[in-house]
Amino acid sequence: MRKLKEAGAKRALPLPVGGAFHSPLMEPAKLKLEAAINSTTFADPICPVYQNVSTTAVTDVKTIKTNLIAQLTAPVKWTQSVQNMIKDGATLFIECGPGKVLQGLVKKINKDSETQPLS
Known part of the structure; x- marks a missing residue:
């Protein structure tokens, strides 16, 4: 974090992930x-x-x-990927697996998109 701030980053947050x-x-x-x-x-x-x-x-x-x-x-490049799917005619996004994280991200990109879980 220190190196990022020294390099001029305005904001840096540690992410709780299992790997890089x-x-x-x-x-x-x-x-x-x-x-x-x-x-x-x-x-x-x-x-x-x-x-x-x-x-x-x-x-x-x-x-x-x-x-x-x-x-x-x-x-x-999630946002660009979803935007291109919509541009190409996608109207329904199905999230495979538990949770609704990706459904929420799709709705933030385009509130009119239909999302469904498949778990």
């Missing part, structure tokens, strides 16, 4: 993740996949794999 996910600090794990992803067979998606690296619809497996690897060390 989506940051350059994850670089040492990148080779193992890349090997695992590249050794896994992916089927062509039946619908476009939006990934936080590109924020746009992706349909080819090679790009999906490349983006999954890049996401390990890249920042999450």
Whole structure:
């Protein structure tokens, strides 16, 4: 925190997370993740996949794999991803798993979007 403030940051907050996910600090794990992803067979998606690296619809497996690897060390571009989904016609957002965090984030981006849990 001190280094950030010395570098000119106006605000810095510690985040209660289990790791430095989506940051350059994850670089040492990148080779193992890349090997695992590249050794896994992916089927062509039946619908476009939006990934936080590109924020746009992706349909080819090679790009999906490349983006999954890049996401390990890249920042999450959640707002841009959701905005692009809406621009491309998405009206319903389904959150898989427990909780409603992502549903709340979608509503903050666009209050008119419909959200549903799938748990």
